[in-house]
Amino acid sequence: MSSDTLTKAAAAAPEDPDEATPLRIVPQRRPGQWTAAAVVLALLGLGLNSVVRNDAFQWGVVGDYFTSASVLRGLWLTLWLTAVVTALGFALGTLLAAFRLSANPVLRAVSWGYVWLFRSMPILVQLLFWFNIGALYPQILGVKTVNLLGPVTVAVLGLTLHEAAYAAEVVRGGILSVDRGQIEAAQALGLSRRRRWWKIVLPQAMRSIVPPAGNMLIGTLKGTSIVSVIAVQDLLYSAQLVYHRTYQVMPLLMVATLWYVIVTSVLGVGQHYVEKHYARGSERGR
């Protein structure tokens, strides 16, 4: 059939009913969606109701201890421990990532070995190891190891070494996500190695680094609760000290949980803005 015949056929039907009035578009009905939503909401309501109405939660006790001095001291320790571990962990991790990506085979091997070792070792094992290091080295540089490595120092040390292994991989992934042409362009323009790193590579790598780093930060916040095993008084351990005395286990666990939820939420908001900052210049950034 030639296109000529087609045109004629179209012209022969001027009273096509489709053309008479503008037609309204009706989307497909989705009854399943409504049913699923209703079921989920009902289950949520039941759950919430049981939490609020169950007196065993002792919400009054939760209120009493929520801002008590010992809980706030624990919260403060959790916060600064998280901040210090994240800062030191990422500083060391960035160095390890740079080693891993360097042309020097010795540095590459050392970095690989570090990540392999510290990712393989459970953080709990590591904390206990550093806590008992005095058994291997009773003295370090003429100072008694027990005096040098108190529980808080051990907590910072163990968590940082653990964090760095993961941070190294996150940073390395971010750097690898930067197009090779960016580095070549910077080289062709005569930018120094330092300048290429700080001004060209790292800011672009941050776009891929921030989301997993945010994840890690929240993980670290909650992960610091493990230091209770070496009697460092973080948020969880402070709550535990109270319920060991009063046997109000559930309300005190709720106190700790609520604080973790609040801090995590604040961090999530912060992450949103950091991501927005590093997305500038990208299609999705504006």
Place this chain on the structure above:
Amino acid sequence: MSAPTIPASAMVDIKSVYKSFGSLEVLKGVDLAVRTGEVAVILGPSGSGKSTLLRTINHLEKVDRGRIRVDGSLIGYRRSGDRLRELPEREILKQRTRIGFVFQNFNLFPHLTVLDNIVEAPVSALKRPRKDAVETARGLLDRVGLADKADAYPKQLSGGQQQRVAIARALALEPRLLLFDEPTSALDPELVGEVLDVIKDLAHRGTTMIVVTHEIGFAREVADTVVFMDDGRVVEQGAPGDVLDRPRHERTRTFLSKVL
């Protein structure tokens, strides 16, 4: 036609350059001379080594054998006795600031504004005061017709506009030599013209340039010398009228019959 002799005013002087990637030999003894103020266009099929050759000229690729001089100085090496010792990075970077390089994929810094892309190298590599660099950059943007895009980010521009910014960025260092690596190959057809116009304008101002391209029309119009490369060697070199219309080698003829 005799082999090109190297005049005293050679801006680029390449002598028997060899380069391999692993077991793949990409450059198999290339000789090439480009005089000051001359526009050389390198043509050739994909994989003929033309981009690699261009990249050796500012030491983005290291040569395995041979030597390259730009404006009299040996690129990437210094001679000591019968050896060529690789220069420290600082020296190589200094040499690169005198050679502008424009990439096929523009390689603008996406997280910096157009203005900051251009200002970055003069300020950090040449230690120019930022105020002067900004002034120069605005002048260059005006020249490539993008004066109103100074505060835009690269991704907000079309490909042709991005490539013009990349050219302005290369010019900001006031290079003695400009290298173009397939500057229009990544562009939509309707954007090729605006970039070629900027390059033609530079040619008319007497800038020494080496352009790797597939644009035969551009070669015919702008080139002082056309270089045809195949299989890691320069097959022939000469005036565009000679190489494009009366090629002496079968391989050149075959290539031209496919692209024309």
